[in-house]
Amino acid sequence: MLVVVRKYLEEVSVLKVRVKFSKTGSMKFIGHLDVMRYFQKAIRRSGIDIAYSQGFNPHQLISFAAPLGVGLTSDSEYMDMELRSSFSSEEAMDRLNAAMNDEIRVESYLELEEGSKNAMSIVAAADYCVSLKDGYPLVEDFQVKFDKFLTQPEIIMLKKTKKSEKEINIKPYIYHIGFTAEEFGNKINQNIGKTVAEQYENGQKVYMQIATGSVVNIKPELVMEAFCQYIQIPFQPFAYQIHRMEVYADLQEDNKGTPEEYGKNRKLVSLEYFGHTIGYY
Amino acid sequence: MRKLALSDEILLTIEKPARYIGNEVNMVVKNPQEVEVRFCMCFPDVYEIGMSHLGIQIIYDMLNQREDTYCERVYSPWPDLDKVMREQKIPLFALESQEPIKNFDFLGITLQYEMCYTNILQILDLSGIPFYAIDRTVDDPIVIGGGPCAYNPEPIADFFDIFYIGEGETSYFELLDLYKEVKKQGGSRKEFLEKAAQIEGMYVPQFYDVEYKEDGTLQSFHKNNPYAKDKILKQVQMDMADTFYPEKPLVPYIKATQDRVVLEIQRGCIRGCRFCQAGMLYRPIRPRDINFLKETARKMLKNTGHEEISLSSLSSSDYKDLQELVYFLIDEFRENGVNISLPSLRIDAFALDVMSKVQDVRKSSLTFAPEASSQRLRDVINKGLTEEVILKGAMDAFQSGWNRVKLYFMLGLPTETWEDIEGIAILSDKIAREYYTIPKDQRNGKVSIVSSTSFFVPKPFTPFQWTRMSTSEEFLEKQRFLNGKMKEQLNQKSIKYNWHEAELTMLEGVLARGDRKLSKVILEVYQQGCMFDSWSEFFRYDVWMDAFSKYNIDPLFYTAREREEDEIFPWDFIDIGVSKKFLWLEYQKAKEEKVTPNCRQKCAGCGAKVFGGGVCFEG
Incomplete structure (x- = not known):
């Protein structure tokens, strides 16, 4: 016969931390659920004192x-963990990174204030860099055409979700566009630092800050598809490497109203904003 | 950044790209240019199954401990990728370096079940390696097979350069040293094979000829090369404490079938069930040292991050220090949220105590494998499990709050009667009745009994290697009969009946006791598009039947035929220690319904004592 002795743990959560990690190379083929499993095992290997839920299957x-x-791929993915105790940020990062391969790297490890909302619920926007992969046809006068594409009064696209399809105007949700890291950085008032994004010889790319999260979620693929429709070339989904650079929350919590107002009133901060480094105790 | 063999476009359009990118946690990284021997280990089935196999992890770890060797891995590309690779002429590659298999020195294929044989041809084909060993040149890897099916390698003998008959830990280093030496001297493929044939346990099929009688049975089996051995003696790892065990097993990104640490507590079995091939092949039983196991468990959990550890053996309850080990694991790891899985455990006082110590065992189910329903038939197969023990074990467990039971039986065992078959339904019902003798306020809802039957396949090196196997039609009749009987039971609503596919079993029977005449059938069905035969969605029985008739081969010759005592079997050239004479005597005792005591009760003189250790020399 088979007997499985199940673990049984009491739920004790003392503190919450937010981990930022990058994801690149062959890890881009690992889907979200498997990344979760990957972290579950990496956390156990690293000796991080993670808290468990109660119940029959903690x-x-x-x-x-x-x-x-x-x-x-991404420079900035965020994961919240509840812990029973913690190492310093530095040691926790070292331990996690030692327990993982070099295509997922922990970039920061910050303690959250008590009562902080979890990362998933506050996501409002994200920055992306979309690069044309080598071997696909270049678009001539890419920047000029892209700028012109954005001057349209509205950009109507069919947005598909699991449940429904509907037409929406995505234009108000495209917050900023840039064609170099510097230009884009100036527009969003950030210094664009180092990146794990793959670089392609052809050099054709576009940076974009767009609405993301549970309220409005615009995918960069949809923007590119709209652009291709506008310049009347077929949209090839594999032609672009999409790289996420940063994920933001909106400090204007009750930001509602028309799409235009929603876009204008926002006050974006990166998800790291809500945490602080844990020093040596 | 690692360069992958497949483009983004391919990887993003196939199922589960993580099967093909490698780079798992604990993957060994070496520079292929800096080693002398490149070895690719292959499990010829889908990644998630192959990654669950302990044997490959042991050999992977062992070979990579050699600085001069880089052992990599490959699994069968799933049909979606298979199609793309053929269309775009992409050669099959190893996961680690992402380089073509064709560039390797060795391709080692583990043979765990017969129905993977067409997948072997897929691996060779996609790699660009000729199917037949005699057509290969210095540009091709040496193709070597091992594992349980290597104990009758004859149906696939023509496709392999070497079969290794034995346990992986013992002879590979000698083979690799020899390979380096021959390579250095510029020796030919044939010279290498001739020298390899002199290493104990190495079987080079092309150095042997087979002649058949008019009736299709073997006339003779003899060597055609002076360097080959007359008999191939199984190689056994006798020292189970000071040997290889992977402390850092690979951890896949996608969920493998075995998503847990596997700790092999002993090898071999004392029980001597007459249908069980593993029980004979891995004699004598050799327990591992308890302190070695404790230390290894700790390291493996630490290095993998798995949240479950499973004890592996053919019969856990026969491991002498089981209690100490289990209590250690519970005390040591439960605080870290580690599940402990104990398969093949007898329900006894100890098992009940383990169950009472933990709060949450109720979710899992109790499993019994009586294999046969009547005591008479269990005596025939030498399965030392009585109805009393089953009912008491189930009752004890019910009283501790369990309400789910799984039962495993076989249909088509030698001497089986209709009463025996009906007995499966009656026993299933009896267990349910036991449950309902518990007062209603003390039981945990309804009982659920899941009874499964597989069809019995006689295997080489078992006492039943002479026996006639049922035909598909007979199997189906038995299964239908039993299904009807299940419906007649009082508690039929609590009993679920599952069964295996008869046609797949029939083919397994053909290949299990097959000979060299079958290689052309296997190649034919492969060329007709068969692979992943063990997956019911890909199994094409009609293609196999067409291939048999094309080559004028009657599959029933291999299955539904009782053999004579003195028939020469295709696998007789292998010496597993257990003698053919012992197996024959066991077959006679089976027919007389007489049991044979287990190895610890009384030595039955099977022959495995020649290995000079294990249970044969206890006490």
């Missing part, structure tokens, strides 16, 4: 901000 108390689609 699970680690971790949650992710905004699932990254298969095929995408």
Whole structure:
């Protein structure tokens, strides 16, 4: 016969931390659920004192901000963990990184204030860099055409979800566009730092800050598809490497109203904003 | 950044790209240019199954401990990728370096079940390696097979350069050293094979010829090369404490079938069930040292991050230090949220105590494998489990709050009667009745009994290697009969009946006791598009039947035929220690319904004592 002795743990959560990690290389083929499993095991290997849920099948108390689609890479993915105790940020990062391969790296490890909302619930926007992969046809006068594309009064696209399809105007949700890191950085008032994004020889790319999260979620693929429709070329989904650079929350919590107002009133801060480094005790 | 063999476009359009990218946690990284021997280990089935196999992890770890060797891995590409690779002429590659298999020195294929044989041809084909060993040149890897099906390698003998008959830990280093030496001297493929044939346990099929009688049975089996051995002696790892065990097993990104640490507590079995091939092949039983196991468990859990550990053996209850080990695991790891899985455990006082110590065992189910329903038939197969023990075990468990039971039986065992078959339904019902003798306020809802039957396949090196196997039609009749009987039971609503596919079993029977005449059938069905035969959605019985008739081969010759005592079997050239004479005597005792005591009760003189250790020399 088979007997399975199940673990039984009491739920004791003392503190919450937010982990930022990058994802690149072959890890882009690992889907969100498998990344979760990957972290569950990495956390156990690293000796992080994770808290578990109660009940018959206890699970680690971790949650992710905004699932990254298969095929995408990222500089800034966020995961919240509840812990029973913690190492310093530095040691915890070292331990996690030592327990993982070099295509997923922990970039920061910050303690959250008590009562902080979890990352998943506050995501409002994200920055992306969309690069044309080598071997696909270049678009001539890419920047000029892209700028012109954005001057349209509205950009109507068919947005498909699991439940429904509907037409929406995505234009108000495209917050900023840039064609170099510097230009884009100036527009969003950030210094664009180092990136794990793959660089392609052809150099054709576009940076975009767009609405993300549970209220409005615009995928960069949809923007590119709209652009291709506008310049009347077929949209090839594999032609672009999409790379997420940052994920934001909106400090204007009750930001409602028309799409235009929603876009204008926002006050975006990166998800790291809500945490602080844990020093040596 | 690692360069992958497949483009983004391919990887993003196939199912589960993580099967093909490698780079799992604990993957070994070496520079292929800096080693002398490149070895690719292959499990010829889908990644999630192959990654669950302990044997490959042991050999992977062992070979990679050699600085001069880089052992990598490959699994069968799923049909979606298979199609793309053929269309775009992409050669099959190893996961680690992402380089073509064709560039390797060795391709080692583990043979765990017969129905993977067409997948072997898929691996060779996609790699660009000729199917037949005699057509290969210095540009091709040495193709070597091992594992349980290597104990009758004849149906696939023509496709392999070497079969290794024995346990992986013992002879590979000698083979690799020899390979380096021959390579250095610029020796030919044939010279290497001739020298390899002199290493104990190495069987080079092309150095042997087979002649058949008019009736299709073997006339003779003899070597055609002076360097080959007359008999191939199974190689056994006798020292189970000081040997290889992977402390850092690979951890896949996608969920493998075995998503847990596997701790092999002993090898071999004392029980001597007459249908069980593993029980004979891995004699004598050799327990591992308890302290070695404790230390290894700790390291493996630490290095993998798995949240479950499973004890592996053919019969856990026969491991002498089981109690100490289990209590250690519970005390040591439960605080870290580790599940402990104990398969093949007898329900006894100890098992009940373990169950009472934990709060949450109720979710899992109790499993019994009586294999046969009547005591008479259990005596025939030498399965030392009585109805009393089953009912008491179930009752004890019910009283501790369990309400789910799984039962495993076989249909088509030698001497089986209709009463025996009906007995499966009656026993299933009896267990349910036991449950309902518990007062209603003390039981945990309804009982659920799941009874499963598989069809019995006689295997080489068992006492039943002479026996006639049922035909598909007979199997189906038995299964239908039993299904009807299940419906007649009082508690039929609490009993669920599952069964295996008869046609797949029939083919397994053909291949299990097959000979060299079958290789052309296997190649034919592969060329007709068969692979992943063990997956019911891909199994094409009609294609196999067409291939048999094309080559004028009657599959029933291999299955539904009682053999004579003195028939030469295709696998007789292998010496597993257990003698053919012992197996024959066991077959006679089976027919007389007489049981044979287990190895610890009384030595039955099977022959495995020649290995000089294990249970044969206890006490």
